Amino acid sequence: MDINLRRKYPITVRVIFSLTIFSILYITLVRPVRVYINQNLIAPFYLSLDEAENSRVTMTARRINIQPDGYDSPRGFGIPFGGYFWLPFALFIATRQKWATIGLTSYHLIMGIVPPYLGYLFIKQYAWAGTGLKVNETLFQGVFLISVFWGIKAILDQWKKEKNI
Amino acid sequence: MMGFLVKAGFFYIAWQLIYDLIIFPDGRLDQILAVSVAALAKIGLSAFGWQINVLDRLLVIDGYRGVEVLNGCNALTLMALYSGFIISFQGPGQKRIVYLLGGIGIIFFLNVIRIMAFSLATVYFQPHWDTFHEFSSFIFFYPIILGIWYQWTLTCEENTQSPSGLSLA
Numbered sequence: 001m002d003i004n005l006r007r008k009y010p011i012t013v014r015v016i017f018s019l020t021i022f023s024i025l026y027i028t029l030v031r032p033v034r035v036y037i038n039q040n041l042i043a044p045f046y047l048s049l050d051e052a053e054n055s056r057v058t059m060t061a062r063r064i065n066i067q068p069d070g071y072d073s074p075r076g077f078g079i080p081f082g083g084y085f086w087l088p089f090a091l092f093i094a095t096r097q098k099w100a101t102i103g104l105t106s107y108h109l110i111m112g113i114v115p116p117y118l119g120y121l122f123i124k125q126y127a128w129a130g131t132g133l134k135v136n137e138t139l140f141q142g143v144f145l146i147s148v149f150w151g152i153k154a155i156l157d158q159w160k161k162e163k164n165i
Numbered sequence: 166m167m168g169f170l171v172k173a174g175f176f177y178i179a180w181q182l183i184y185d186l187i188i189f190p191d192g193r194l195d196q197i198l199a200v201s202v203a204a205l206a207k208i209g210l211s212a213f214g215w216q217i218n219v220l221d222r223l224l225v226i227d228g229y230r231g232v233e234v235l236n237g238c239n240a241l242t243l244m245a246l247y248s249g250f251i252i253s254f255q256g257p258g259q260k261r262i263v264y265l266l267g268g269i270g271i272i273f274f275l276n277v278i279r280i281m282a283f284s285l286a287t288v289y290f291q292p293h294w295d296t297f298h299e300f301s302s303f304i305f306f307y308p309i310i311l312g313i314w315y316q317w318t319l320t321c322e323e324n325t326q327s328p329s330g331l332s333l334a
Contacts (some may be wrong), residue, residue, distance in 0.1 A: 113183050135181040142177045142246050146170070149250075153318065 009157040018094035019087075026086045034079045035061045042079070046119065056122045066122050068130075075122065075133040077115035079109040084144040091151025094117070095158060104147055111140070172253035180245045189236070196222075197220035202273070216282040217284065224280065229287040232280065240276040243302070244269045247310050254314075254320035264320075268313050272306065279305040 009017075043059040046066070050057035055068040062082060065074035085108045092101040115136050121129035159165075188194050199222045207219040216227045225231040251264050279301055286294050 129219065131182065131185050134185050135178050138173065138177050138181040138242060138246070141242070142173060142249060145246060145310065146173065146250065148307070149314050152311060153315060156315070 010162055011155055014094040015091065015155055018090045022086050022090040022093070026083065030081060030086070031062075034082065038062055038064070038079050042116070046123065049120070049123045053123050053125065055125070057123065064116075064119060066119055066130075066133075068122065068125055071130070075130050077111075077119055077133060078140075082110035084140065088144065088147030088151050091148065091155065095151060095154040097151075097154060100147070100150060104143075106141060111136075131163065169253050169255075170331065173249050176249040176253055177246070180249065184241075184245075188241075195236045195239055195241065198241055198273075199234040199236065200274050202239060202280055203234050205277045206284065208322050209277060209281050210284060210324070215284075224284050226284055226288060229284075232283045232287060234280060238280070239271050239277075240306070242305055243310070244272050247272060247313070248315050251317055254317060254321060255325075256317065257324045260320055260324075264313065270312070271309060275305050275309060 038059065038061065040134055043064060046057045046064050047059070049055075053068075055066055056074075058067075058074065063076055063078045064093045065076035067074035085104065089101065092104065115133060118129045118132045118136065122133060173325070203219050203222050203224050206224055207217050210217045210224075210226070218225045222234045223231050224234075246270050248265055251261060251268065282301070282305070283294070283298065286297050290297065
């Protein structure tokens with residue numbers, strides 16, 4: 001008996017199914033939780049630091065921005081497990097890429113620790129932490145693009161295999 | 166695969182450090198990119214009959230809000246992200262240069278079109294301008310970048326006559 005149900009469905013169906021399920025999950029559950037955590041836990045902490053240091057801290061629904069004295073633009077960090085996680089995650093699940101899924105999840109778990117700590121140091125006037133936050137932003141975008149590429153390539157490879165192209 | 170990721174990671178870290186410590190304080194590269202994109206966007210829109218004014222980085226269609234090409238909007242970071250992949254993924258040297266220069270040129274050209282679209286957005290859907298701006302990379306850049314990257318991996322596979330390390334499916 002074939003117990004591997006996902007193998008029965010073509011890759012196109014699995015991708016559409018995965019994207020739909022995770023989109024609904026994100027919109028209905030994850031996004032509100034991210035906003036709640038940012039507004040009620042993370043932002044109050046950084047705003048309280050703002051009062052003690054010469055740094056201006058502002059927030060959006062899912063992001064903290066820090067602008068110490070002497071900087072003409074803010075640097076900051078977003079709350080992890082946003083769309084930049086769920087899109088490639090959905091593609092990895094559809095293409096059954098276990099290690100890529102674990103790697104991406106681990107990366108976003110680390111993003112929940114390192115950038116907030118860099119933000120804390122940046123408020124405390126450690127200039128190198130500001131550079132660290134910028135490096136983090138670039139890496140974050142790079143990880144997203146490479147993950148999406150990796151997911152789409154796997155989909156194309158599996159689709160070609162199914163069609164014997 | 167791990168080798169590729171490590172190389173790409175180091176490239177992106179090195180790029181951001183160079184940008185933050187040298188290119189950004191110097192300002193000339195950001196300025197050249199922003200001003201040239203604004204000037205070309207003006208030429209593009211004028212060709213379609215729009216009355217548009219340009220002042221340094223600022224584009225204004227007569228009677229509507231202006232669009233300023235800030236450093237974050239000059240596509241330099243995306244050029245670096247694109248290049249990091251091409252450089253880190255093992256492939257033939259000469260074609261790598263073609264892909265690097267060609268890809269950077271395409272991203273620059275796409276950014277001109279994007280800035281033109283931002284200006285037109287002030288006319289047709291100003292209330293949604295911020296949303297359009299936020300997701301513009303997904304419309305103008307990402308599909309093309311991913312497409313060129315895919316073509317690059319195929320080129321590399323043809324040259325090595327073996328599947329690339331990215332095929333983990």
